[in-house]
Amino acid sequence: MTAPKQIKLTLIRSLAKRLPKHQACVRGLGLSRMHQSRIVAATPENMGMVNKVSYMLRIEEVA
Incomplete structure (x- = not known):
């Protein structure tokens, strides 16, 4: 069994004044x-x- 791919997420936009569901997604991602x-x-x-909050994140694949 192979391990799932890893991705590096960086929060680049503030959570202030965002939809509560979007804030919850970001917090759920740690x-x-x-x-x-x-x-x-x-x-x-x-x-x-x-995918829901991609406008607030920088996404990079980790080798």
């Missing part, structure tokens, strides 16, 4: 502050949250 980065598995659940 991000809480501007310019904070987190490496997460590219599971369907995480990718759904990433």
Whole structure:
């Protein structure tokens, strides 16, 4: 069994004045502050949250 791909997410826009569901997605991905980065598995659940708030994130694949 292969491990899921990893992606690095960086919050590049503020959570202030965003929809509550978008704020919840960002927090669910483990991000809480501007310019904070987190490496997460590219599971369907995480990718759904990433797609919803992609305008606030910088997304990079981790080798």
